[in-house]
Amino acid sequence: MTELTGRHVAAMFVGGFSIIIAVNLLLATKAVSTFPGLEVPNSYVASQSFDARRDAQNALGWTSRVNYRDGLLAIVVLDLDGNPAPIRDLTAHIGRPTEARDDIALALDAKGRVAVDLAQGMWRLDLAGHADDGTPYQRAIPLKVDPSW
Numbered sequence: 001m002t003e004l005t006g007r008h009v010a011a012m013f014v015g016g017f018s019i020i021i022a023v024n025l026l027l028a029t030k031a032v033s034t035f036p037g038l039e040v041p042n043s044y045v046a047s048q049s050f051d052a053r054r055d056a057q058n059a060l061g062w063t064s065r066v067n068y069r070d071g072l073l074a075i076v077v078l079d080l081d082g083n084p085a086p087i088r089d090l091t092a093h094i095g096r097p098t099e100a101r102d103d104i105a106l107a108l109d110a111k112g113r114v115a116v117d118l119a120q121g122m123w124r125l126d127l128a129g130h131a132d133d134g135t136p137y138q139r140a141i142p143l144k145v146d147p148s149w
Helices: 006-034 043-048 050-060
Strands: 062-070 072-078 088-095 104-106 113-115 121-130 136-145
Touching: 043 088, 050 136, 062 136, 072 088, 072 121
Parallel strands: none
Antiparallel strands: 062 072, 072 113, 088 104, 088 121, 121 136
């Protein structure tokens, strides 16, 4: 049996920490390259009007309903009475919550539907539009795609 010397211990020490550093660098690179991390360009400026925008949107009393089945995504925005809300310029964008690679800008038809093939897992649907009085309406809706449905 070989005797354990200072060189062996130094080699094990350097080798072990080299593996740890290499794995950390790989994980950090993957994390930064798959998710840009930006919701808004300047969070401080966006925060200055957040409460007013949220209160105006909540005053509309609108709710959003989303259904995804057999490759068809259907979006309905309803008013307080459960009728279709008079939303203008409705846009929709869907992507994974943790990466920008699968992001898709959706072209909705007049009924708020679009054919789109979504892989299994969690998605985030971002809706944006305006009320007749110009009040902005925005929603970020989590959507779970499960093939067993």
